Amino acid sequence: MIEEEGCTLIFLGVDGGATKTVAIIADENGRLYGVGYSGSSSHHFVGYESAKMNVLKAVETALRYAGMSWGDIDGVCYGLSSVGDTPMDTEIVRSFVSEITPIDFILVNDVVNAYYATCLGEPGVVVVAGTGSIAYGRSGIYEVRVGGWGQLIGDEGSAVYIARRALQEATKACDGRGEYTILIDRIPRALGFKSLEEVTFNLMTMKISLIELARLAPVVAEAAVNGDRVAIDILKESGRELALLAIACLRRLRLEHGIVGASGGVFKSGALVWDTFKSIVKASYPHVEFTDPIYGWQPAAGAIVLAAYKHGIRIDRRVLTRLFEAIKVEEAKL
Incomplete structure (x- = not known):
């Protein structure tokens, strides 16, 4: 676990595209608990199964690093490439995300993560x-x-x-x-x-x-x-x-x-x-x-912002900056 858990809502945010997939677990105060990294989550480049397994690897790594399970997560947002490109693309991505996510989740294109970040x-x-x-x-x-x-x-x-x-x-x-x-x-x-x-x-x-x-x-x-x-x-x-x-x-x-x-x-x-x-x-x-x-893993913070927003919590720039800095520290260890 990167930082000790407090009595706040915990969110899982995932950002995935053609080259990499990043998962982070953080709370509404910008505390980072876990991170996970894997390869491409684009079914166009690596196929359905590999895209699904790369997302799963990133998520499971983040959960393990945080010492948490799905029961500890209050909200989930996935920002993945191809979502919204065509109805078929969106359904393909939603299908493999549903197979690996046992709780409700938000699904958007990865550019939406960048917007919220x-x-x-x-x-x-x-x-x-x-x-x-x-x-x-x-x-x-x-x-x-x-x-x-x-x-x-x-x-x-x-x-x-x-x-x-x-x-x-x-x-x-x-x-x-x-x-x-x-x-x-x-x-x-x-x-x-x-x-x-x-x-x-x-x-x-x-x-x-x-x-x-x-x-x-x-x-x-x-x-x-x-x-x-x-x-x-x-x-x-x-x-x-x-x-x-x-x-x-x-x-x-x-x-x-x-x-x-x-x-x-x-x-x-x-x-x-x-x-x-x-x-x-x-x-x-x-x-x-x-x-x-x-840059790098920071857009994943946008998924945390959106997940929190859907729970009625507005993350401000001070909290976002704190999360960015924590993400940079973890990314540098890779």
Whole structure:
């Protein structure tokens, strides 16, 4: 058990997507009792059984770490990818969650977790930029989703998008059709190949998936730090695209004031993405308030916020910050 249990309501929150699943157990005061971590909970990427077992592993690890059982849990919220994408997707996820959860639960898309972890249920929007990208916003009874159209035709500003743009510019430079960039050498090295030709061959023969390309985003960020102008432009472009997601949400919700949050590893790419994102949003909506980006396991805190909210408890930013700090400590131990 991480902290001693008090006489308060205890909640289980789960956040799961294409790459990882995180479960946390916390109370209404932001005390963290247990954490669990596992692989992908996306049935599209790993299949029904593996998605279910990864969620179960994360939940059981959190319960064991906390020294608790299901009988100790007062509320549960799962924020999992694909929920709400189509009726069939939602039913598939609800089916495997029902098989492993013996009590009532809330089921939402993982972007909703990010919204509650940044906006705390207040009018506002959140932009999530990890492997893919999507935005979500709420104002009263109204909610909107923008983006999330997948790596082939959408997910602008995401890690896969950055990688795709880096490959495009590197191959142009290799041909002499574009400005020279150190990405010509750094991309193959990062993927374990000797040349861009090897990279493109393995992409075309589907030995590398688009999702695997997401690990190139930090390579682009490093090149930008080293002053590579092509990499700098790509990161600024990512920030612009992510800003357009936020602006579209704000416009559809008719929000002139509100909170704008951000979540996901792309926002770790440095000031080029974050500053570009903020400046473009601010130019169209000067009265919005930004919260600092959240990363890693922190979006799972949004599931705790939503579970508490359904029990009539409003978690404030002070409590949320306490929970964030505790989650960061546990994540660092991994």
